[in-house]
Amino acid sequence: MSQICVRATVSGRVQGVGFRFHTAHEGLKLSLSGYARNESDGTVTVLMCGEEKNVNALLAWLEQGPATANVTKLVHNQIDWQAIDGFSIQ
Known part of the structure; x- marks a missing residue:
């Protein structure tokens, strides 16, 4: 299995x-490491590292997020x- 890191906005x-709390919870359930951080422009940055299939699972979850959220856009790219x-929650 390949290990990757992806940064998402x-x-x-x-x-x-x-x-951020729900994202960290989902990330830990998927055995990923990383963080979820609020940005000054109102977006959330998520860094996730781990098994590629688990990173992809969290990306799929981020498209909807928790029931309390309303996700309108998800942009992501693989990083080193x-x-x-x-x-962590930052």
Whole structure:
């Protein structure tokens, strides 16, 4: 299995709705490492690293997010591998 890292930017109603908490929970369930961070422009940046199939599963989840969110756009790209411990909320 290949290990990859992907950085995603999620737009819509994604701040103040528990998006980062739920993303970290999903990431940990998928044995991924990384973080979810609010940005000043109202988006959330998610860095996820781990097995490619698990990263793809989290990307699919991010297209909808938790029931409290309204995702309108998801942009992502693969980046160089980063060794990160756990999945944090920043």
